[in-house]
Amino acid sequence: MCQELILSWQNTKNKQLLPIGRFSKHGDAYSFIYTKGAKQAREQGFIALASSMQDFNTKYFYNDIFPILKNRILNKSRPDRKEFLKWLNIDSNNSDFEELAKTGGVKATDNLFLFPVPIKKNNQYILEFFSQGISHLPKNSQKRIEELEKGEKLFFCADLENSQDENAHMLRTNDPVEIVGYCPKYLAKDFKKLFDLSKKSFSIRVKQINKDAPDRLRLLCEITCDWHKDFSPFSEDEFALN
Template structure:
C-alpha cells in the first residue's frame, strides 16, 4: 500500500493543514478525509456531512488529485520525470516527490514514509521556499552537486518549527530552501533519537527546472524501534468509518456516484475470488 497526504494552506494563519489521504493498493485508489479537514472545513465545500466518513474508491486517480500530475501527453513529461529522478511513470511516486504543487492553488501532496527492508527512514523531496529566499539562495542552490550534504537548522523565526537547509554545518552563507514543513515534527523526533545519523543529501540539481523542482534531496535516518510517522498528529488521522453515515440526499450526485463505485469494487473483487 502506498499513501500520500493532501494538505492545504490556511491563508488567514499561514498554517498548512492535512485534509485528506490517498492510498493505492495496486489496483484501487482509496480517497478519504482526515481530521484536519474539521479544522479547515471551509477549504473543502461539502454538500453533505456523510462524505467525510466514506472512503471513495477510484480505479484511476481521483480528478482532484489527477490534476496535480503532469499529463503524459505533454512534451515536457519525460523531463518532468527526470527532474524527480524517476525512470518510469509512477503516479504515487510523482505525487509524493513533486508535492503536487500548482501555481493556481495552495494544495500540496506529501508521502507517508515507509520503513525500508534495511530498517531505514527514507524520503525524497524538493526544497521549499527557494525563490522566496532570494537570488543569493538560488545561486547557492545552483552550485550544489549530487551527494552534497545539507544541514538541518531550525528557523528560530518560524512558528511552525521549520528547518532551513544549509550547505555548511554552521549555517553560514545563504540557505538553499526549507525541509517541507509537515515533516518538521517527525524530523525533530528522529534528530532527538538518532542525532547526526539523520542526513539530508542532494540527489540532483535540475538547472533547467523551476525553483520548486530545482534541488532534489533525500533524507535518510535509522528507523527507531516503535517509531510511527506522524504519530500523535491528529490532522493525519483518517475520518473513514467502518460504519459510515449514509447520505440521504437524493440530489447529492457525488455520493450516489461513490456508492456505485464501491458496489462495482465489491463486485469486481467477488468475481476475482470466484475465478
C-alpha cells in the same frame, strides 16, 4: 514507491495547513478517507472535495486514480514530460503517486497540497524532497545551489526566530556556509523528531541539481535515518483517520 498520500488544505486567511485526508493505492485500485483534520478544516471554511464525497466518515473507492489527482499530473503526451520526470528523479512514465508526492500536486486555482507517507525500508527512513523557498534566497545562495555536488551533505538548522512557523528548519551548506532553502513545512516536524531520536544516523544530502528547472524543482534532497522504535510518522491527532 509511494503508495499513500496525505491531502492537506490551507486556510488562506491564517495560512494554517491542515491534513484533511489520505489517498491510498492498492494495486490498480484507489481509496480515500478523511482524517480528523478535515473536521478542523470544516470549522475554518473547508466544505468537501466533491459533491459525491460529503460524508467525512465514509471510505471512498475508485478503480482509476481520483479525478482530483489526475488533473494534477503533467499530461503524459506533453513533449517535455521526459525532462520533467528527470527533474523528479523518476524513471517510469506510470508513477503517478510518486510524481504527486514530489511536486505536491500544486495548482494555482486551489489551496490543496499533497505529500507522501514514508515507507520503512530495512528499518530506515528514506525520503526524497525538494528544498523550499529558493526563489526568496539572495544571489549568493542561488549561486551556491548551482555549485552543489551530488551527495554533498546539507545541515538541518532550526529557524528559531521564524514568527510564521515555529517548526521551520533551514538547509545550509558547510564550506562556505550558505542557506540553500527550507525543509518542506509538512515534513519539518517529523525530521526534527528523527534528528532527536537518531542523530548519529541522520543525514540530508544533495540528490540532484536541476539547473534548468523552476525554482521549486531546483534542488532535490534525500534524507536517510534509522527508523527509531519510538518514531511514527505524522503521529499528531489531526492525521488520524475518522
